[in-house]
Amino acid sequence: MGPGAGMWRNLLGLRQISQRTISTASRRQLINRVPEKQKLFQEDNGLPVHLKGGVMDNVLYKITMGLTVVGTVYVFYVLTVASMPKKQK
Numbered sequence: 001m002g003p004g005a006g007m008w009r010n011l012l013g014l015r016q017i018s019q020r021t022i023s024t025a026s027r028r029q030l031i032n033r034v035p036e037k038q039k040l041f042q043e044d045n046g047l048p049v050h051l052k053g054g055v056m057d058n059v060l061y062k063i064t065m066g067l068t069v070v071g072t073v074y075v076f077y078v079l080t081v082a083s084m085p086k087k088q089k
Contacts, residue, residue: 041052051057 041049043052045052051061
C-alpha cells in the first residue's frame with residue numbers, strides 16, 4: 001500500500017456514508033401551488049402583471065425605476081462634463 005491508500009479508503013467510506021444519508025432521508029411533500037398562482041395572475045384587478053406578485057414585486061419595481069432614473073441623470077452629467085473644454089493653465 002502506498003501513502004495515498006489511506007486517503008482513498010477515507011474517500012470511499014465518505015462516499016458510502018453520503019449515499020446512505022441521501023437515500024434514507026425523509027422526503028418532504030411539496031404542495032402544488034401552481035393553481036393558486038395561476039388564479040392570482042389571471043385575476044382582473046387592474047394591476048399590471050409585473051406587480052401582481054405582491055409587495056416584493058412592488059419594491060423591486062420601485063428600486064429598478066429609481067436606479068434607472070439615477071443612471072440616466074448620471075449619464076447626462078458625464079456627457080455634460082465630457083463636452084466642456086478643459087481649462088488651460
